Amino acid sequence: DIVMTQSPLSLPVTPGEPASISCRSSQSLLDSNGYNYLDWYLQKPGQSPQLLIYLGSNRASGVPDRFRGIGSGTDFTLKISRVEAGDVGVYYCMQSLQSPTTFGPGTKVDIK
Amino acid sequence: EVQLVQSGAEVKKPGESLKISCRGSGYSFSNYWIGWVRQLPGKGLEWMGIIYPGDSDIIYSPSFQGQVTISADKSISTAYLQWSSLKASDTAMYYCVRRSGSYPHYYGIDVWGPGTTVTVSS
Numbered sequence: 001d002i003v004m005t006q007s008p009l010s011l012p013v014t015p016g017e018p019a020s021i022s023c024r025s026s027q028s029l030l031d032s033n034g035y036n037y038l039d040w041y042l043q044k045p046g047q048s049p050q051l052l053i054y055l056g057s058n059r060a061s062g063v064p065d066r067f068r069g070i071g072s073g074t075d076f077t078l079k080i081s082r083v084e085a086g087d088v089g090v091y092y093c094m095q096s097l098q099s100p101t102t103f104g105p106g107t108k109v110d111i112k
Numbered sequence: 113e114v115q116l117v118q119s120g121a122e123v124k125k126p127g128e129s130l131k132i133s134c135r136g137s138g139y140s141f142s143n144y145w146i147g148w149v150r151q152l153p154g155k156g157l158e159w160m161g162i163i164y165p166g167d168s169d170i171i172y173s174p175s176f177q178g179q180v181t182i183s184a185d186k187s188i189s190t191a192y193l194q195w196s197s198l199k200a201s202d203t204a205m206y207y208c209v210r211r212s213g214s215y216p217h218y219y220g221i222d223v224w225g226p227g228t229t230v231t232v233s234s
Contacts (some may be wrong), residue, residue, distance in 0.1 A: 004116060030196055031216070033216040041221070096211075100172075106156045
């Protein structure tokens with residue numbers, strides 16, 4: 001299985017400030033078609049997870065442009081340009097290049 | 113509105129069987145993969161497996177192969193996750209999810225159900 005790691009696992013943030021979460025995979029997620037099969041999801045407290053970014057850098061419908069996904073191969077980053085109070089929760093990266101799909105352990109983001 | 117509606121919370125005893133459901137609405141159910149994701153209490157997300165309702169093609173995660181059965185009835189736009197003999201360690205939240213797009217086109221796990229809480233306790 002492809003192993004996903006994230007850092008940090010806990011991230012206190014200040015509203016209005018930027019934030020960044022790293023995700024690394026044990027194998028390259030870059031397919032021969034040129035796409036990286038890496039998604040980002042946010043699970044807000046008490047809610048189901050929601051899709052933020054797919055294929056490494058594509059924002060899902062309705063996701064503010066404060067959220068940006070970058071990276072390729074085995075190293076990926078989710079950047080939030082200006083954190084808002086509503087962004088708190090656990091952020092997961094997920095690979096879907098190879099079966100089984102695997103998730104990272106999650107990064108808990110909360111307000112300082 | 114595209115949504116996945118899951119069956120209600122369950123409380124079962126070890127050794128009992130269980131089948132939970134996930135009904136899709138607002139889209140062509142047969143044409144999208146439906147997956148199941150487990151979340152143990154206070155823990156992260158685990159991929160269990162996925163089914164294509166159009167032809168019932170199923171891919172299990174090795175960790176869950178033989179432990180659960182995934183199925184679907186496209187005539188009623190419903191997918192299922194079932195256990196033949198529950199254990200206390202099956203206590204978790206179970207999400208059904210929609211995977212959007214088929215290779216090479218992929219648009220993420222774009223719809224998540226509200227989850228079904230399963231509690232297994234003697």
